[in-house]
Amino acid sequence: MTGFVNKEIHTFNNQVREAEIRIAAFVAEHNLPYAITDHLTKLIVKTCPDSKIAESLKCSRPRVQAIVDNVIGEESFKALCEDLRNNKFSLIIDESTDRSTTKHLCLVVRYVKNYQVRDSFLGLIPLVTADAATLYNNIIDFFKVYNIPYEQNLIGFASDGANVMMGSNNSVMTLLTNELKELFVMKCICHSFHLCASYACSKIPRFVENTIRDIYNYFSSSPKRVGMYREFQIFCELKIHKILHPCQTRWLSVHAAVSRVLEQYQALKLFFIDASLNDEVLAATNILQKINDPVTLLFLQFLDFVLPIFNKLNKEMQSEHAKIHVLYDQVCTCLKTLFECFLKRDYVKNTVLEKIEYKNPHMFLNLDDMYFGANAMGTLLKDKNLTSEQTHLFKTRCLQFFIEACDQIIARFPIKNNPIQHFSAFCPENVKKGERPSIVDVVAMFPKLHDSPNYQELDTEWRLLRNTKDISKFSDNIEEFWMSVSTLKCGDNSAMFPKLSAFVFNILVLPHSSANVERVFSSINLMKTCQRNRLCTRSIIGLLHTKQYIDKNNCYNFPIGTELHLKMSQKGWYTIQTNE
Known part of the structure; x- marks a missing residue:
């Protein structure tokens, strides 16, 4: 009889622990402050007065934090380290500064488990300086402390193209390859293609980008103007959409901003006609002049055609699934698409890609036969107000865009003898x-x-x-x-x-981009908000590993194995670090 009672007590204790673990996982999954649990437990007891489990819950703020840091997060990290000891893996890194001006080096690993390629957050290392030697030493020390045999199992490395990461003289890449001679190195293709598009866009007249930014800035801090503009959208039977900001550090934002301006072009024109007449604001008059200029519309339509060529590849390579096997073909397809816009098709078709002389004027199509996008071509045919000088300016600048884009792609992603x-x-x-x-x-x-x-x-x-x-x-x-x-x-x-x-x-x-690290930093920004700016590195790591542990299952469904029950039954787990 005593054994039966002890078994009942053991089962009940496990149910209470499981409830506490799920509450902690809920807090971590939804980026809630730990302090909320002091009130959440009282609410659960009040709403479930007949539940013995609810009455037995101990979910104070320190306890939930300790469960996240020392139980779920720690078990997730231990399991990951064990996987890395037994499997080949790639390392993807980046460094960033958070809201409290704390600089971190983020480590993400890619490996195979159960025949699935997965990206997993490994660690977050606080930094004072971010030179190549410091970053390299921190990485190597991390592997040694946790007994991860990187000399045998580390097969790939990726990061963005910053000099400290990928420079040819003294960088993390050179230090790693000096030690690991056969290490596969990939500069993030997403960062690279973003830079290719940025350099190519520098060939477009500056006033085009300025016009998009001026339109955004005109509405960004004035609810009154936004409200007035909504009336013009309704009049033009357009969707009530906001004007977007073309942020230079965001990979896909420029095309989205261009596309939105084109979608709203008629309403914008009417709005700024009214604003320039009634508000007497110089900014409105300047914007109206640019919108009325047919060359502005032509360049926007060209960008709306050409930027998706970069963005399509960029989106695909941000995938969490393996894409290394299609990367070369995708880049070659992108390059051929650009070549065919301004080079003779027979020449492109019958010449090996790496031998195409895309800067040779003898291989160019006539300016009138080059392709600048269907909408831009339609405007060239329909708009009788365009002068020959304006048309020539548009076509020559677009040709320069094509050449610069191809130049940048080939410089950053060699086509010849690429393994x-x-x-x-x-x-x-x-x-x-x-x-x-x-x-x-x-x-x-x-x-x-x-x-x-x-x-x-x-x-x-x-x-x-x-x-x-x-x-x-x-x-x-x-x-x-x-x-x-x-x-x-x-x-x-x-x-x-x-x-x-x-x-x-x-x-x-093997890695194809460092988008997975960027996702980790985005997740950190959701955790370490202005209200939670004292959240320490230890707690951020615990939260990230906890999120990773519950992974595709949410906090209600993730399996709670015996290792978590055992961990909570051991002495010493209930400790916390200095936190918010």
Whole structure:
């Protein structure tokens, strides 16, 4: 009888602990202040007066903070470190300064677990200085403290293109590659393409960008003007949309701002006619002059056509899924699309991409035959008020845009002899075609992605795979396809393609951008608000690992394993750090 009672008490205690853990997870998931739990527990008791679990809850602010930091967050971190000890991984880093002027180095890792490529927040290191040696030493010390064998398991590195990160002389990249000779390095393609578009846009007359900013600034701090403008939107039967700000540090914002101005162009014109007549504000008159200038409309329509070429690739490469296998083809497609706007099509079609002389005027189309976007071409045909000088200015500046854009892309992403072009061989559709007889060249270029110096075993598996009929039924999603390949068995029930599937998953672990780190900083900004600006680094780390632990399951559904119950039953977990 005593054993039965003890079992009941143990079950009840576990139910109380689970409730406390879920409340702590709820607070972390929704970026709520810890102080709210002092009142939340009283509310739960009041609304559930008959619940013994509610009466037994202990969810004070310090206790919930300790659960987040020392129970859920710590177990999440321990599990991640264990995964990194047993799997190859890539490291993606960036540094940023938060609201309280605390500079942090953020570490994100990409690795494979259960045949899925996942990005996981690893750590946040406070910094005083952010020179290359300091960043490098902090990274190496972090791996050593937590016993992560980076010399064997670190296969890829990515960050933005800042000199301290990716400079050719003294940077984190050079220090890492000096120690890890075969490390795969990728400068974030999203940052790179943003810069390509920015440099190309410098060839467009400055007044175009100034006009967009002036329109935004005219409305940004005046509710009265916004209210008046709404009447013009209704009159023109347009959606009630705000004018957007073209922020230079945001990858996709410029095109969104251009597109919004074009959408509202007629209403804006009518509004500024009225404003210039009635308000006698010089800014309104200047904006009206620019809006009435047909060249402004032409350049906006051109940007509305050309910027999505960059943004489409940018959006795809911000994906949390593996994209390294399609990156080379996507960049080449983007480059060809730009080439065909101003170069002779036969020349582009019949010339190897890296040998195209895109600066050679002999290969240019006539100015009148170049492509500047359908809407801009329509305006050129319809608007009889355009002078030949205006038309020539528009076309020559757009040509300069194309050349500068191609220049920047090729400088930042070499087309010739780029090793990642071979990764497309592992796309499901290409594997199913069976056109590639050997992968020795790819294996030789990336020796760190496989454990054996014997290429023959890998190549034999590859040659067998291309003749296996079962793969025709597999998914075209690359992770699902290679998961199915890894489950194929021989007659003796041993794995049929163990080395090949492991090699390909290591390729998928290689990074293509640093967007995942940017997402972490965005998450931190939601936590460390103006009201919570004293939130310390330790608590931020606990919150981030807690969010990661509950992951796709919300706080109501995530599984609470025995390790969390055991952790809460141990002495010493209920400690907190200096916090808000």
